[in-house]
Amino acid sequence: MTSHSAATSGSDRVIIFDTTLRDGEQCPGASMTFEEKLQVAELLDAMGVDVIEAGFPIASDGDFESVREIARRSKNSVICGLSRTALGDIDRCGEAIKPAARGRIHTFISTSPLHMSAKLNMTPDEVLEASIAAVTRARQWTDDVEWSSEDGTRTEIDYLCRCVEAVIKAGATTVNIPDTVGYTTPEEYRALFETVRARVPNSDKAIFSVHCHNDLGMAVANSLAGVKGGARQIECTINGIGERAGNAALEEIVMAIRTRADVLPYQTNIETTMLTRASRLVSSVTSFPVQFNKAIVGRNAFAHESGIHQHGVLKNPATYEIMTPESVGLSKNALVLGKHSGRHAFRDRLKSMGYTLGDNAIEDAFRRMKELADRKKHIYDEDIEAIVDESMQNAHDRIRVASLAVIAGTQGPQKATLELEIDGQTVKTEATGNGPVDAIFNAIKELAPHEAILELYQVHAVTEGTDAQAEVSVRLTAGDNAPVTGRGADPDTLVASARAYVSALNKLQAQAARGARRHAQHDGV
Numbered sequence: 404m405t406s407h408s409a410a411t412s413g414s415d416r417v418i419i420f421d422t423t424l425r426d427g428e429q430c431p432g433a434s435m436t437f438e439e440k441l442q443v444a445e446l447l448d449a450m451g452v453d454v455i456e457a458g459f460p461i462a463s464d465g466d467f468e469s470v471r472e473i474a475r476r477s478k479n480s481v482i483c484g485l486s487r488t489a490l491g492d493i494d495r496c497g498e499a500i501k502p503a504a505r506g507r508i509h510t511f512i513s514t515s516p517l518h519m520s521a522k523l524n525m526t527p528d529e530v531l532e533a534s535i536a537a538v539t540r541a542r543q544w545t546d547d548v549e550w551s552s553e554d555g556t557r558t559e560i561d562y563l564c565r566c567v568e569a570v571i572k573a574g575a576t577t578v579n580i581p582d583t584v585g586y587t588t589p590e591e592y593r594a595l596f597e598t599v600r601a602r603v604p605n606s607d608k609a610i611f612s613v614h615c616h617n618d619l620g621m622a623v624a625n626s627l628a629g630v631k632g633g634a635r636q637i638e639c640t641i642n643g644i645g646e647r648a649g650n651a652a653l654e655e656i657v658m659a660i661r662t663r664a665d666v667l668p669y670q671t672n673i674e675t676t677m678l679t680r681a682s683r684l685v686s687s688v689t690s691f692p693v694q695f696n697k698a699i700v701g702r703n704a705f706a707h708e709s710g711i712h713q714h715g716v717l718k719n720p721a722t723y724e725i726m727t728p729e730s731v732g733l734s735k736n737a738l739v740l741g742k743h744s745g746r747h748a749f750r751d752r753l754k755s756m757g758y759t760l761g762d763n764a765i766e767d768a769f770r771r772m773k774e775l776a777d778r779k780k781h782i783y784d785e786d787i788e789a790i791v792d793e794s795m796q797n798a799h800d801r802i803r804v805a806s807l808a809v810i811a812g813t814q815g816p817q818k819a820t821l822e823l824e825i826d827g828q829t830v831k832t833e834a835t836g837n838g839p840v841d842a843i844f845n846a847i848k849e850l851a852p853h854e855a856i857l858e859l860y861q862v863h864a865v866t867e868g869t870d871a872q873a874e875v876s877v878r879l880t881a882g883d884n885a886p887v888t889g890r891g892a893d894p895d896t897l898v899a900s901a902r903a904y905v906s907a908l909n910k911l912q913a914q915a916a917r918g919a920r921r922h923a924q925h926d927g928v
């Protein structure tokens with residue numbers, strides 16, 4: 404890992420900087436709970452991501468806490484926090500990354516004429532002074548400091564070079580030139596890095612970084628072009644989630660480098676067999692579906708439907724496959740476990756899928772797998788993933804679905820008879836509704852009264868076939884708090900719906916409890 408020393412463009416090692424938890428989480432609807440962020444960070448850390456941008460500590464107490472906890476837990480990755488140039492922001496960020504074995508402060512400020520005048524109301528000299536002061540302050544916290552010129556691709560080149568020289572002199576070890584608005588093209592972006600590196604006298608003292616948004620669908624191409632221009636860090640997100648059209652997708656970058664080593668002679672540290680799992684986890688915790696034809700991780704990315712293609716692939720996979728499904732961690736929908744599988748086989752399977760679970764979570768997931776095996780003929784990795792992800796999220800839930808019976812069909816009103824266990828006590832009710840799902844949600848509301856607003860109800864089939872498990876996502880918001888998403892998986896869509904709603908309610912309660920604890924700490928209680 405080279406982030407503490409300046410890399411030269413001659414080195415073929417490219418640093419993968421993941422910003423799923425910051426730029427990705429920033430996009431509307433993608434917010435994650437504290438526990439979900441820890442889960443994603445753990446996977447990124449295990450996957451070989453060099454730098455995890457874990458959040459924006461000044462933005463909220465919740466962000467601060469999650470960056471600090473991720474910093475505490477990270478085993479391999481550098482943990483980075485984002486910060487504006489205000490010195491108070493830098494100090495808050497410094498506090499948050501302090502527990503990390505290796506922590507980075509990433510400070511940014513707009514440098515384009517439009518942003519400086521319309522957004523910051525600052526002169527170029529003031530922006531330059533603020534940048535120098537921020538980097539100098541950040542270096543008091545860590546020797547790993549990144550500076551970003553927001554809207555860098557629409558910044559005047561002479562001014563950009565002046566800023567870059569000054570921040571490197573002040574101690575920046577990484578210089579990021581983002582294409583904040585997704586405006587650049589590959590040739591232009593490559594030339595930008597070549598020019599800046601050639602013109603700035605101390606450019607060899609820092610690593611240059613690309614950060615591309617996908618407004619014109621060129622984020623990945625632009626990022627790779629920036630690397631050709633001498634950048635050695637790529638900022639990207641899992642599934643390409645991020646502001647507006649998103650950021651460059653990590654899985655696409657990594658697989659392009661791996662598959663086209665002939666024209667992209669670079670190395671990353673990513674364990675590519677974990678890409679599918681990372682994509683599913685991020686999609687699941689954000690409830691952002693992955694487009695079916697999305698490169699690398701889309702459901703159809705390795706499917707060969709047409710007869711001609713199937714014939715070719717059966718004869719020789721290389722006819723239509725430029726990379727293998729296994730290389731991105733896709734199992735061939737193999738029957739993995741069944742009714743007669745024991746705990747040991749289940750544990751092994753979980754391990755090979757990249758899960759590290761405590762004994763209780765394994766036991767719970769094992770019980771669910773056995774129940775599923777009684778109802779569903781084939782159990783695939785995807786089924787296990789859906790069960791385990793739900794069990795991991797709901798391990799500390801106060802409210803659980805004990806039983807559910809529903810009357811549905813053309814003869815309304817549809818009715819739900821529901822039993823919940825709340826803090827160990829069983830409560831029961833019956834409710835009607837405009838359809839079975841509405842009836843279930845009304846019943847939950849009767850037993851666990853709340854003011855939350857339902858923002859999203861989404862169902863998808865985990866695998867193929869009519870006996871497939873349904874995975875339901877329910878997004879709720881309460882007051883000004885960030886939305887939470889609950890998930891439930893079951894071959895019965897209505898049971899999955901009840902579980903998903905209850906899971907979201909539990910998350911809201913956990914969020915409220917954490918907020919109350921924070922206030923108590925602030926008040927010195």
Ligand code: KIV
Pocket residue numbers: 426511551552553554579581582583584614616
């Ligand atoms: O897009 C952007 O400019 C950013 C910066 C904060 C790096 O996300």
Ligand code: ZN
Pocket residue numbers: 426581583614616646
């Ligand atoms: Zn961005």
